[in-house]
Amino acid sequence: MTAPQRSWAGTRIRVALLLVLLYAGASTVRWLHLGAEWPARSGQDEISTYERRFEEVRSVLPSRGVVGYLGHPDPTGATPREANAASVLHFRRYLLAQYALAPVVLIESVAPEFVLGNFDPGTQPSPPAGRWEKRDFGDGVVLFRRSGP
Numbered sequence: 001m002t003a004p005q006r007s008w009a010g011t012r013i014r015v016a017l018l019l020v021l022l023y024a025g026a027s028t029v030r031w032l033h034l035g036a037e038w039p040a041r042s043g044q045d046e047i048s049t050y051e052r053r054f055e056e057v058r059s060v061l062p063s064r065g066v067v068g069y070l071g072h073p074d075p076t077g078a079t080p081r082e083a084n085a086a087s088v089l090h091f092r093r094y095l096l097a098q099y100a101l102a103p104v105v106l107i108e109s110v111a112p113e114f115v116l117g118n119f120d121p122g123t124q125p126s127p128p129a130g131r132w133e134k135r136d137f138g139d140g141v142v143l144f145r146r147s148g149p
Helices: 003-044 046-053 055-060 080-101
Strands: 066-070 105-107 114-118 132-138 141-146
Touching: 046 055, 046 080, 055 080, 055 132, 055 141, 066 080, 080 105, 080 114
Parallel strands: 066 105, 066 114
Antiparallel strands: 114 141, 132 141
């Protein structure tokens, strides 16, 4: 290898190392920036929101067992795309509620003694068919308890 070739090869290696170091430094700065933002944003994620939303109803429910679940009914007259979006939103809300109330198990049924309603805030849901006591916890969270046959 001639002297100019060695010089060019050494320069390429130095440039490559410099680029790797710059990339690593930029990535570290990005991660540090995200880490600094995390405490301010951590209380705003959906899981934390649902845990706070169901905190009061959790104290009324049994510590274990099965509780019924009611969400939004499928929209009437919706296009297939709108019906699919509503179905995905319903399933997402169900999973978040299940996570917030664990180890209680939520099932989409009105057979258990307790049935949790998870609705949009401001919605006035009607109880399931039969005799039910209704307790509204606000923010769209309603608990129905069977009061008779």
